[in-house]
Amino acid sequence: MLTLGLDTTAGTATAAIVxxxxxxxxxxxxxRNTHSTTLLPMIESMLxxxxxxxxxxxxxxxxxxxxxxxxxxxxxxxxxxxxxPYNTPCVPVSALEALAQNLAGHRGILCxxxxxxxxxxxxxxxxxxxxxxxxxxxxxxxxxEELSGLLREMEKPVYFMGDGYELVSALTDQSTPERLxxxxxxxxxxxxxxxxxxxxxxxxxxxxxxxxxxxxxxxAQREREAxxxxxxxxxER
Numbered sequence: 033m034l035t036l037g038l039d040t041t042a043g044t045a046t047a048a049i050v051x052x053x054x055x056x057x058x059x060x061x062x063x064r065n066t067h068s069t070t071l072l073p074m075i076e077s078m079l080x081x082x083x084x085x086x087x088x089x090x091x092x093x094x095x096x097x098x099x100x101x102x103x104x105x106x107x108x109x110x111x112x113x114x115x116x117p118y119n120t121p122c123v124p125v126s127a128l129e130a131l132a133q134n135l136a137g138h139r140g141i142l143c144x145x146x147x148x149x150x151x152x153x154x155x156x157x158x159x160x161x162x163x164x165x166x167x168x169x170x171x172x173x174x175x176x177e178e179l180s181g182l183l184r185e186m187e188k189p190v191y192f193m194g195d196g197y198e199l200v201s202a203l204t205d206q207s208t209p210e211r212l213x214x215x216x217x218x219x220x221x222x223x224x225x226x227x228x229x230x231x232x233x234x235x236x237x238x239x240x241x242x243x244x245x246x247x248x249x250x251x252a253q254r255e256r257e258a259x260x261x262x263x264x265x266x267x268e269r
Contacts, residue, residue: 035225098171112240128171134213
């Protein structure tokens with residue numbers, strides 16, 4: 033089965049096509065160009081080079097967050113649009129778990145980190161045994177200080193990956209090759225295939241069911257709620 037994976041949750045835009053666990057093609061841009069202008073041309077190029085059509089895709093895997101609110105929406109909307117004409121199944125994938133998948137061949141604690149601004153990161157923890165990874169902590173947003181305290185409890189080497197790498201790299205003695213720090217649609221696609229293969233209710237993986245995962249409210253909404261709270265306090269005086 034042909035699977036197309038996408039990740040637009042950070043500055044890197046990446047798309048890949050895999051078949052039965054084998055990577056056929058991956059297209060990655062780290063130019064900081066707007067994903068809405070680069071993503072579809074990347075997909076069209078891969079399909080053309082491989083000589084396949086959208087109707088040949090049997091599964092879509094999409095990184096649904098956390099990450100950039102705009103990037104997450106672009107990715108999910110693109111997959112919905114591609115899948116709708118053929119009712120192709122769509123699998124939501126954690127952007128953090130996909131990042132950790134980049135280092136599945138390592139041994140130690142894998143800690144994906146995405147810049148959430150204001151000295152916070154989106155993160156999770158995974159234990160890698162050299163061939164597979166096991167989740168230790170669910171996706172969440174936390175301060176860098178809190179993450180530092182959490183990692184001090186770990187008895188294994190810690191590896192970081194993600195666009196928050198430079199923010200936290202001083203917290204470990206381990207270094208991650210630069211190529212493995214970025215989002216990889218191949219990891220998204222392979223992880224999506226695994227999730228779908230193990231699913232009991234495959235019919236639930238529809239385009240309509242593909243929803244973004246933000247972990248926290250958009251900044252505009254947080255600011256609005258803060259203003260309303262201040263206004264309510266002033267009215268009560």
